[in-house]
Amino acid sequence: MKWKELLVNSTNNRRTLLCIGLDTDMDKFPEELRSGELPQFDRNKELIDATADIAAAFKLNQAFYEIQGVKGVTALEKTISYIKENYPDVLVILDAMKGDIGNTSKAYAKAAFESLGSDSITVNGYMGKDAVTPFSDHEDKLVFVLCRTSNKAAGEVQNTPSPVEPLYMKMAEMIGGWNDKGNLGMVVGATFPEELKKVRDRIGFQMPILVPGVGTQGGDLEKVLRHGTDENGWGVLINVSRGIMFAFQKEEGNYIEAARSAALRYHEEIRSRMESLGRW
């Protein structure tokens, strides 16, 4: 299935908006979970098997693979293949925040979509349309462009007032303008739900929004769902990374039991809020 069918199926049939982050930071695992030939892949495989039924997407944060060198690239490749083979209903997002000019972005797009086989990628639009279209030219892939990010300092740049309104609103409009293939989405952090509302009010509901910041960063899930989805529940992917993968540090049970129960908790909270909103 292509990205659109995958997301529609997750929204309408599988009733999940949960994006599970595979930020597989090996330093955070205890000794016994770091042994073996390719422990990063092993941990991913376990987490995927434990949560794929409630996952709309898996998002792989490239940093944590890059830091492992050759082993990390192998783990990244194997993880994506594993998801594609075993859970073809689940979207794969390569969270790589790419942003570079034409020929370089073409190479990144080829690496992400062809070599790795990802369905989707995150992209930084600071360099303008040049930096986005080499990705969106892959018409069956989904490209999330940063709009209003979830981190504390994001406003420094993104709230720069342009003559009428802040930069992130101009960015939202520009992303809309770049969307001639219909396969752009954007990133808006859950930590700024009012900004999310403004973006939706302006651009409508065509583009999906990837929403980080709900877990560890403490974003407001209810507001995100209210402002971010349409009457059918279409429109957002709620990402949780550390809050699921590293739940074992704070909760009962082994790595995988803790991850499963944290994922289920987010999943159920999303469902119940969507039901309260009358959208599912």
Added chain:
Amino acid sequence: MKWKELLVNSTNNRRTLLCIGLDTDMDKFPEELRSGELPQFDRNKELIDATADIAAAFKLNQAFYEIQGVKGVTALEKTISYIKENYPDVLVILDAMKGDIGNTSKAYAKAAFESLGSDSITVNGYMGKDAVTPFSDHEDKLVFVLCRTSNKAAGEVQNTPSPVEPLYMKMAEMIGGWNDKGNLGMVVGATFPEELKKVRDRIGFQMPILVPGVGTQGGDLEKVLRHGTDENGWGVLINVSRGIMFAFQKEEGNYIEAARSAALRYHEEIRSRMESLGRW
């Protein structure tokens, strides 16, 4: 040597500002240059040996390694080690355009500086200070933040008028404000020399500027040197990637002869213009 000593030494003693891009796109090489166990590393090694005497920096564009998967990571690692061992006078820049929040950027920084051993990196500041300090916290490393990039569409975002002046000028000021460790630089494209002048007028000459866009993109070298360097010739690295590595497609001689003669031509043009400007 640390980055500052390396750049001072290149500027004052070695008299070179040339940054040679290792954008080693294997698709652009003919069959006979693509054989062997690790041809990407072999091509780099030959180019490095042929030009290190006139190079202030080698810049490795991560895209072209990523696209080769595990082999690319191996080539990237081996290339950096090779430069560090054989040409310790030459700065190594990982051109990766990273831009992500805290814990992710920390992982990218560790990957770039510790695992790979790069001296410097390129970073995208759209996410604000959070996205920059995890890199500049490595105090002996140099961090180039995107300011006014060289690509055609860059102005769409970067020329957004904030109340007083365009976004890239605000970005230049912010980068200056983030520079508490004294190890930030910025990227300003040679295709916009007037903007480069404005940036220098505002921020002075403390921060080095990495200048892409002189080769294939046709930027104005004379203006870049005039506006970008101080009276001692300090202040810029002039990057040329395709114009050197793929010179063999247009010029006489084999891969390495063509690359050497293109590099020499850029090198000599820089020198002669610096002499005309009375700065060397």
